[in-house]
Amino acid sequence: MFITRFAPSPTGPLHLGHAFSAMLAHDMARAANGTFLLRIDDLDQSRSRPEWEAQIFDDLTWLGLSWPAPVLRQSTRLSHYRDALKTLWNQGFLYPCSCSRSDIRAAAAAPQEGAPLNGPDGVIYPGTCRPDTPPKGAMPQDTALRLDISRACKTLSSPLTYKEKDDIITPRNLPATVGDVVLARRDMGASYHLSVVLDDADQQTTHVIRGQDLRDATQIHVLLQRLLGLPTPAYHHHRLIRDDHDKRLAKRDDARAIATYRAEGASPQDIRKIVGL
Ligand code: GLU
Numbered sequence: 001m002f003i004t005r006f007a008p009s010p011t012g013p014l015h016l017g018h019a020f021s022a023m024l025a026h027d028m029a030r031a032a033n034g035t036f037l038l039r040i041d042d043l044d045q046s047r048s049r050p051e052w053e054a055q056i057f058d059d060l061t062w063l064g065l066s067w068p069a070p071v072l073r074q075s076t077r078l079s080h081y082r083d084a085l086k087t088l089w090n091q092g093f094l095y096p097c098s099c100s101r102s103d104i105r106a107a108a109a110a111p112q113e114g115a116p117l118n119g120p121d122g123v124i125y126p127g128t129c130r131p132d133t134p135p136k137g138a139m140p141q142d143t144a145l146r147l148d149i150s151r152a153c154k155t156l157s158s159p160l161t162y163k164e165k166d167d168i169i170t171p172r173n174l175p176a177t178v179g180d181v182v183l184a185r186r187d188m189g190a191s192y193h194l195s196v197v198l199d200d201a202d203q204q205t206t207h208v209i210r211g212q213d214l215r216d217a218t219q220i221h222v223l224l225q226r227l228l229g230l231p232t233p234a235y236h237h238h239r240l241i242r243d244d245h246d247k248r249l250a251k252r253d254d255a256r257a258i259a260t261y262r263a264e265g266a267s268p269q270d271i272r273k274i275v276g277l
Helices: 016-031 048-063 078-090 099-108 149-153 192-200 212-228 258-263 266-274
Strands: 003-008 035-039 093-096 144-147 163-164 167-169 182-184 207-211 234-238
Touching: 003 016, 016 035, 016 144, 016 207, 016 258, 035 048, 035 078, 035 182, 048 258, 078 093, 078 144, 078 182, 078 212, 099 258, 149 167, 182 192, 192 212, 192 234, 192 266, 207 212, 258 266
Parallel strands: 003 035, 163 234, 207 234
Antiparallel strands: 093 144, 144 182, 163 167
16 A cells, blocks of 8 residues: 655745655655645644645646645644544643743853753753652643653663665654644644644555655654554655755745746646756
8 A cells, every 4th residue: 555645834935845846746646556635734824825725736737736625734633633633642642831942041041951952843842841750730822832752761671763765764852852842832733743643644655755844853753653652754855955055945936936937938748857857
């Protein structure tokens, strides 16, 4: 069985990097006689726009991709995310955090801390709000919740592993390299890490194909799968499409938007050539 997905956030135009990721996943699904799913990662409702979503559908169809309906939208799944958070809360793995980004930067930059280290979500959380014992009572609403990663890792009875191509990867020392990541954002009720793990499990994703910029995040996802009793898919982290200055393409790079290439008369075949497929 081979089920993969492309999960764009409708917060900007689809650019060359997205097109590469989507076409690669689509090609790999086809080669394996499997299924390619489209998922709309619109958890961040403040930045998601229906017009970007419509453009994503249109660009992907133009590129020759197809996927089964209905398309899963994260914005419809908040109660699932909440249920998983409650499971983790009841196991004593979560704690509320009220730190702002600048609080975290200041605490991590304090002289006794040494140079601040970066993890998949930026500066590694210095632990300001982490309690010594798991908080008691009902899970609080309207606050960010962090994963006590040391506590979680201590409960593992065997090492975390996942498959990447023919290799078995064993993420190690997550407390030092990842830190206490946010699993529920105050404004969104969940975070990317939690939602992507639950969605991939519910969609029975067997192969996650995405950019190598997310390789470090994969260790968090594998840990969450273990804590929530979910299967771990195989991962394929692909090269990133870079601009002429060797910088990673960002959503705001409208010059690289598929819509721009289309307006200039490019064909889907041209796009495949440009990204090296
Ligand atoms: N919405 C995420 C992104 O666009 C999906 C990443 C993933 O494939 O897990 O980066």
